[in-house]
Amino acid sequence: MNSKKLFLYFLIMACSINLFSQEKQKKYLIGGSVGFSFKNEESEMDGLSTNKYNQFASYLSPTFGYFVNNNLAIGLELTYSISRINYKESGMDYYNNERILASPFIRYYVTQYLFLKGQGYFGKAKTKYKATFFEPIEGIEATEIIKNESKTLGFSVGMGGSVKVAENIFLEPMVSYIHLRDKSDSYVSKSIENEVVFSLGLTIII
Numbered sequence: 001m002n003s004k005k006l007f008l009y010f011l012i013m014a015c016s017i018n019l020f021s022q023e024k025q026k027k028y029l030i031g032g033s034v035g036f037s038f039k040n041e042e043s044e045m046d047g048l049s050t051n052k053y054n055q056f057a058s059y060l061s062p063t064f065g066y067f068v069n070n071n072l073a074i075g076l077e078l079t080y081s082i083s084r085i086n087y088k089e090s091g092m093d094y095y096n097n098e099r100i101l102a103s104p105f106i107r108y109y110v111t112q113y114l115f116l117k118g119q120g121y122f123g124k125a126k127t128k129y130k131a132t133f134f135e136p137i138e139g140i141e142a143t144e145i146i147k148n149e150s151k152t153l154g155f156s157v158g159m160g161g162s163v164k165v166a167e168n169i170f171l172e173p174m175v176s177y178i179h180l181r182d183k184s185d186s187y188v189s190k191s192i193e194n195e196v197v198f199s200l201g202l203t204i205i206i
Contacts (some may be wrong), residue, residue, distance in 0.1 A: 024109070024205065029065035029073050033172070033201030034058070057083030057195070061103070063203070071109030077119065079103055095129040099152055113162050117174070121154040125182050150184035154193075162203070172201040 037057045058081065065075025078101070085095040105119035127148045158176030165171050180193045 024067045024071060025069070027067050028206050029063065029067065029075060029203055030206065031201055031203035032060070032062040033174070033199045034060055035197045035199030037195045037197040053085055053087065055083055055085045057081055063201070065105070065107065073107045075105055077103040077105055079121070095127065097125060097127050099123060099125045101152060109162070115160050115162060117158045117160060117176070119156050121152060121156070121180060123152050125150045125152045148184055150182040152180055152182050154178065154180035168205050170203045170205070172203055174199045174201065
C-alpha cells in the first residue's frame with residue numbers, strides 16, 4: 001500500500017470515528033445489564049478467625065446516562081446484587097449477602113465498538129449467616145443465625161464492546177474489576193471484596 005492510499009485509509013477511519021462521535025453528542029443512554037462473578041473474598045470479625053473463600057454472585061443493573069462531549073457519557077446505575085457462600089471448612093455453614101447500590105459512572109468510547117468504563121459504588125448491604133462457635137462469645141449462642149447491616153463503598157473499572165443489533169440498540173458484553181468494602185458497627189465487622197465480573201447489557205441511545 002503506497003503512502004497516498006495509506007493516508008486515505010486513515011482519513012476515512014478518522015472521519016468514521018468523528019461521525020460516530022457527533023451522532024452521540026447530547027443524546028441519552030438507557031439500558032441495563034445482568035452479570036455473574038467469581039470472587040476471592042477475605043473477611044474478619046472480632047472474636048472470629050479470618051476466613052478466605054470463593055464466592056459466586058449475580059446482579060442486575062438498570063442504567064441511565066447522557067453524552068456530554070463526543071464519545072464521553074456520564075450517568076447513574078442502580079445495582080441489586082445477591083450472593084451466597086457455602087462453607088466447607090469453617091465455623092459458618094452458609095453466608096448470604098444482598099446489596100442495593102447507587103453507582104455514578106463515566107464511559108468513554110475508544111471506537112464505535114469499544115468503550116472503557118469507570119464507576120463508584122455506595123449503598124447498603126444485608127447479610128445473613130449461620131455460624132457455629134467453638135469458643136463462647138458474649139451475647140451469641142453456640143449455633144446461631146446472625147443478621148447484619150452494613151455500609152458499602154467501592155469502585156470498578158472495565159472494558160466493553162458495543163454490537164449494534166437494531167437501530168439505536170446495542171448489545172454490550174463487558175468485563176470489569178470491582179473492589180468493594182462493607183463496614184458495620186454491629187459486631188465490629190468489615191469485609192473487603194475483589195472480583196472480576198462478566199456481564200451482558202442492552203443499551204438504547206435516543
